[in-house]
Amino acid sequence: MTGVALAEELLLLAYDDETGKATMPRISLDLGMAAAVLIELALAGRIVYSEGSLVVVDSTPTGEPLVDGVLARIAADTPHSPSSWVQRLRHGLRDRILGDLCAQGVVRDVDETELGFIHVHRYPTVDPEVEADTRRRLAEALADGQLPDERTAALATLVAVLRMEPALGLTGDAARDARRRLEEIAGGAGFSGNVSLDDSVVRPSVGLVVAALGRAVDAALGPRP
Template sequence: MTGVPLAEELLLLAYDDETGKATLPRISLDLGMAAAVLIELALAGRLAYADGSLTVVDPTPTGEPVTDAVLAKIAADTPHSPASWVQRLRHGLRDRILGDLCAQGVVRDVDETELGFIHVHRYPVVDPSVEAETRQRLAEALTGAAPDERTAALATLVAVLRMESALGVSGEAAADARRRLAAIATGAGFSGEVSLEDSVVRPSVGLVVAALGRAVEAALGPRR
């Protein structure tokens, strides 16, 4: 596997650079982490969606510890639906990915105590270059440039998790971003509205992203 893992990109977008605090509800972040790792496995050709379940088609490790731990867990289990896997995997993934980002020097762990005994962790950015590259790719996709399948998958997750505010927009600009993100998902075949044969991504990836998108949306409930 090459490049920055999708879950790391998503997590960096979801935390405020200065305060180091999450800008999304905990449940949204945790579901997003699970979906991102599963999509990473699909992008790497390790995971497929068939007959309502996610299955391992290639157990070869990718070289990324968090992703490979999930790969091994799925390979050792019986097939389960995308909805089942995002719930099974969401606990603990965020802390592991934050730990990896700290070890890489991308963010730092600020451990503070509130009320004398409650530990609160913040993760302000130390090296902004990783997130800057991610934001640049998304910005280009939002302004009309055709995204590659990794960027299209990331844009779909941002839409599913209702993360428009993490893109630094609000009001009508946020509504415009939401429409464009939805258009990217549709054009990539992730929404089920475009034939996967006409998609800009591999059908095997499109099926996984579409199934996980539906699972996360159902878990989060209606948009308020």
């Protein structure tokens, strides 16, 4: 694996650069983190979706400790559904990924005390380049009308499933237009069942995992307002 992990990209989108606070519900973000790590394993060719479960097909480590820990956990366990895995994995992932981003110098940990004893952590941005690249790729995907690469398509699908349009700085008609385009990307990639995976530029093995995880997260979040 190379470059920035999907979970890191999602996290940077979800946190305000200046205040360092999450701009979306924590449960949504935690479910998204879990789904992103699982999609990372699919992109790396380590897991597939088969007969309702996520299954390891290659246990070779990717070189990323957090992702490899999840890979080892799936390999050592009995098969479970995508819904089960996102619930099993969501606890503690955000803190680990934030810690990794702090270690990389992308964000910093501001530890504050409220009411004299409650510790509150904020994570303002230090190096904006990583998030800027993520936002650039998403903006190009929204404006281009063409299907982006499978990693960007997977990220766009997660943004749509997690209802993160406000994190893109969009409201009103712009947010609604972005949602339609994000859903077009997901459909065009074969993630939402609108296009046959045989006709998609995305590998079928990846498409099946993303589609299954998208359904699992969407169901866990419940009906849209």
